[in-house]
Amino acid sequence: MLLRAQKTIKASAFNTYWMLEKQHIVSMRDFTREDVTFILDYAERMFPFARTGIELLQHKILALLFFEPSTRTQLSFDSAMKRLGGSTLSLSSEDSSILKGETITDTVKVVEGYADAIVLRHSREGAARMASEISNVPIINAGDGAGHHPTQTLLDLYTIRRESHLENLDIALLGDLKYGRTAHSLAYALNMFDANIALVAPDGLQMPSHIVDTLDSVTVTDNIDDVIHEVDVLYVTRIQKERFPDPNEYLRVAKSYRIYRSMLQGARDDLIILHPLPRVDEIATDVDQTKHAKYFQQAFYGIPVRMALLSIVMDKLL
Numbered sequence: 001m002l003l004r005a006q007k008t009i010k011a012s013a014f015n016t017y018w019m020l021e022k023q024h025i026v027s028m029r030d031f032t033r034e035d036v037t038f039i040l041d042y043a044e045r046m047f048p049f050a051r052t053g054i055e056l057l058q059h060k061i062l063a064l065l066f067f068e069p070s071t072r073t074q075l076s077f078d079s080a081m082k083r084l085g086g087s088t089l090s091l092s093s094e095d096s097s098i099l100k101g102e103t104i105t106d107t108v109k110v111v112e113g114y115a116d117a118i119v120l121r122h123s124r125e126g127a128a129r130m131a132s133e134i135s136n137v138p139i140i141n142a143g144d145g146a147g148h149h150p151t152q153t154l155l156d157l158y159t160i161r162r163e164s165h166l167e168n169l170d171i172a173l174l175g176d177l178k179y180g181r182t183a184h185s186l187a188y189a190l191n192m193f194d195a196n197i198a199l200v201a202p203d204g205l206q207m208p209s210h211i212v213d214t215l216d217s218v219t220v221t222d223n224i225d226d227v228i229h230e231v232d233v234l235y236v237t238r239i240q241k242e243r244f245p246d247p248n249e250y251l252r253v254a255k256s257y258r259i260y261r262s263m264l265q266g267a268r269d270d271l272i273i274l275h276p277l278p279r280v281d282e283i284a285t286d287v288d289q290t291k292h293a294k295y296f297q298q299a300f301y302g303i304p305v306r307m308a309l310l311s312i313v314m315d316k317l318l
Helices: 033-046 072-083 104-111 127-134 150-163 181-192 247-253 295-300 302-313
Strands: 061-066 087-092 117-122 139-144 170-174 196-200 218-221 233-236 272-274
Touching (some): 033 150, 033 181, 061 072, 072 087, 072 117, 072 139, 072 150, 072 302, 087 104, 104 127, 150 181, 150 302, 295 302
Parallel strands (some): 061 087, 061 117, 170 196, 170 233, 196 218
């Protein structure tokens, strides 16, 4: 990984600091609890500017390389950069020379000459890590196959802290925990904050054992009724149809779980329900109007969090 000279960036109004030893954001496993807490605090400082904007990254350019479909991540990075006074360049696989056989490493080396940072989404696990090893500008992982999605995790943590609490948290992760990169990254991060984590997945879609083995307080079940009344946060994910190597495997588990409003009777009064979206059919629309539903607010929180991250990697803090 490309390293910078170690330095301390101090931000006024904060009692903590950010040790930016490396310029890339690739995996939650690269962060400490102190790093995450600083980012969440700094995102809170950015929150007032998430709609009004601030000219902090004027004349800076962010490249958005999305070689896999995206709505929220791509648009929120685009919005975050523009709220900071910067501009963006966008490239998809349909528009790029990858169709002509160009490698992702060559694409990154070319684009680093056009932009001050690169946000990369790719279907291949490890693509962001590989890009970070050859890029001279910051690489931000926007999802690499079934691997990691660190910026989604940071906005998830920000949502949990704003709408509930991070300390002594009881949380259930429900859905496709085998292929769901958001669940993988979030599990690592929640463990930093000593959360009690219930992993709820259909047979065949359980969390990989190498992740489960890193968790300090974990319960595993295939029935959401076992835990739904005992958690502060229910984090629902869709079944990752595009990740299944065998279509028959997908058909076997499709529509195997769904959250209805009636299931929330007896839940904790302050339960919040999150979802990284897109939603397919795993949360019924009758849940949307309940006080528990926070997934659309969660999507908005991606703006202040990504504003904070862009400001950090480009060395322009408030």
